[in-house]
Amino acid sequence: MSKRYKTIDERKKRELVSKYNSGTRAKDICRQNNIPLSSFYSWVNKYKKITKRKESKNQIIAMDYVELKRTCDRLAMEVEILQSVISNQNLKQIRKFELMELLYGKYPLRTLCNAMQVRHASFYNHMVNNKNEHGWKYAYREKMKNEIQKLMAEDGHIHGATMIVDRLAQKGIKTSRRFVSELLSELGVRSANSKSYEYKKRIQELRKANKVATQLLADAPNKVWLTDCTQCYIRDRDVWVCAVIDLYSRKLLAMKVGRNNSTRLTKLTLQEAVKARKPQNLRLHSDQGANYTSYRFNNFLKENNIAHTYSRAGMPKNNAPIGIKRKTPL
Numbered sequence: 001m002s003k004r005y006k007t008i009d010e011r012k013k014r015e016l017v018s019k020y021n022s023g024t025r026a027k028d029i030c031r032q033n034n035i036p037l038s039s040f041y042s043w044v045n046k047y048k049k050i051t052k053r054k055e056s057k058n059q060i061i062a063m064d065y066v067e068l069k070r071t072c073d074r075l076a077m078e079v080e081i082l083q084s085v086i087s088n089q090n091l092k093q094i095r096k097f098e099l100m101e102l103l104y105g106k107y108p109l110r111t112l113c114n115a116m117q118v119r120h121a122s123f124y125n126h127m128v129n130n131k132n133e134h135g136w137k138y139a140y141r142e143k144m145k146n147e148i149q150k151l152m153a154e155d156g157h158i159h160g161a162t163m164i165v166d167r168l169a170q171k172g173i174k175t176s177r178r179f180v181s182e183l184l185s186e187l188g189v190r191s192a193n194s195k196s197y198e199y200k201k202r203i204q205e206l207r208k209a210n211k212v213a214t215q216l217l218a219d220a221p222n223k224v225w226l227t228d229c230t231q232c233y234i235r236d237r238d239v240w241v242c243a244v245i246d247l248y249s250r251k252l253l254a255m256k257v258g259r260n261n262s263t264r265l266t267k268l269t270l271q272e273a274v275k276a277r278k279p280q281n282l283r284l285h286s287d288q289g290a291n292y293t294s295y296r297f298n299n300f301l302k303e304n305n306i307a308h309t310y311s312r313a314g315m316p317k318n319n320a321p322i323g324i325k326r327k328t329p330l
Contacts, residue, residue, distance in 0.1 A: 008035070016040070017047045083117055093118060097126045145183050147173060158189060216321065218248040222279035225253065226322040227270060227286045229261050242269040245322050247285075253277060263294045270297075274304055283307040287319055 008016075016029055020040075030037050048062050086096075096116045100123060103112055113120040127137065151167055152158055159167065161180040168175055218224040224247040229240055234257070242265050243255045254273035258265040270284070284301065286292040288310050301308050311319045 008033070013043050014047055017043055020044060079115065083115070086116065093122070094126075097123055101127070141183065141186075144173075144175065144179075145187060147171075148180070148183060148187070148189075152189075216247055216285060218246075221246055221248045222277055222282060223248060224283050224285060225273065225279075226319060227266065227284060227292075228319055228322045229266065229289070229291070231261070240265060242266050243322065244269055244273040247321060250321065261289070261291060263291045263296050266291045267297055267300055270300070274306075279306075281305075283309060285309045285311070285319060287311045287316065288313055 016033065016035070019029060020026055026037060026040055026044075029035070030040050046063050091099075096118055100112050100116055100118075104127070109123070110120050113123055147168065148164055151164060161177045161184060164180050164184075165175060165177050168180075216224060216226070225244055226247055227242065227244045229242045231238065231240055233239070238259075240258050240261045241255065242258070244253045245251060246253055253276065254269050256265060256269045256272070282305075284306050286308070291297060292308075292310070298308060
């Protein structure tokens, strides 16, 4: 009479295999549970762990892999059936884009494009350049226009594009200055700030006032100073160096290093030289850079009774003495 074995469910099989993996002998497990050794080894292969990494929390067994593969094959067949239905409808590409707009944001872009059999670059180009009322770009531009108008209504006056970008960033809305400028043009709004116009007007005034000097002469120290900024590299870093020298002695009076060619850098350099020498009836010569024609710099010159002359535009040789290396000690 053949020996009969009892039926064992999946949960019990997993428990027995885990005992075997923990070190218990297979023969002892089979003798205690009345299981054929060949059947037990088939369970071991069935529930064998595929990943053996200690850091992996979710261990995958062979049976789970088989079930996962079956699921993937079934889903691939379903996608193939849906794509064949879409292709039989002879939908135009623009119609596919309109259907995809309804699902855009809910699913990944590449997954949507693969399902609808369109190129993701074509769909992205459609979303960005579509300017009709149902397009994503149109809705986004209208939303940003409302935000800009609301911001100006709260402050009670008109801001420039740079200020609007900063204010929107404080609200958690990231955008660019160029995009904000386009929206302001569409709204017909112009900033009340006219710094660019004032700057150009100030340059024209200094040229009309005959402050452009072509010859530099000095018969005594502290009569004419020269200043300039240059770009160099210090420890593989791009920096700006501003210097002030005396035209008579060609001595370096002050020098500072900064990351930007700013008005602050030029003002601090000159301030250090003025504090050390305390000149009277001084004339300062520089080029027509924005940091030297700025309001703050020229206001500092007026406070210290310093006359200011400039080199001609595009003529760096007018300020050449400061660009020549000298061996005069500090």
